[in-house]
Amino acid sequence: MYHRLASVAPAGGLMLEATFADGTVKRYDVEPLLSRWKAFEALRDVPGLFRSVRVDAGGYGVVWNDELDLECEEIWNNGVSVSGSSFRYPDALPPPLFVAEK
16 A cells, blocks of 8 residues: 655654654654665755655655655654544545635
């Protein structure tokens, strides 16, 4: 099964907080990647780079720049669920609060 991300944000240190399209929220520690892949060291060494994280266009991963990305399945499989999250994306948009007269 493929998961899709709705949003991602830095959560202190080298931790990400990722919200998936189904409302699941997970925290993922990026720090172990620094010792596995040299390219990820830039997230620690380049000021502001880690905070520039964003969801890729399709929602199947996160990106920092043209050289650094991480698939959402890594976050899903190895992230820690944040309990108490009840947010869910609606299947349909609610009716507008204001409708202009014709």
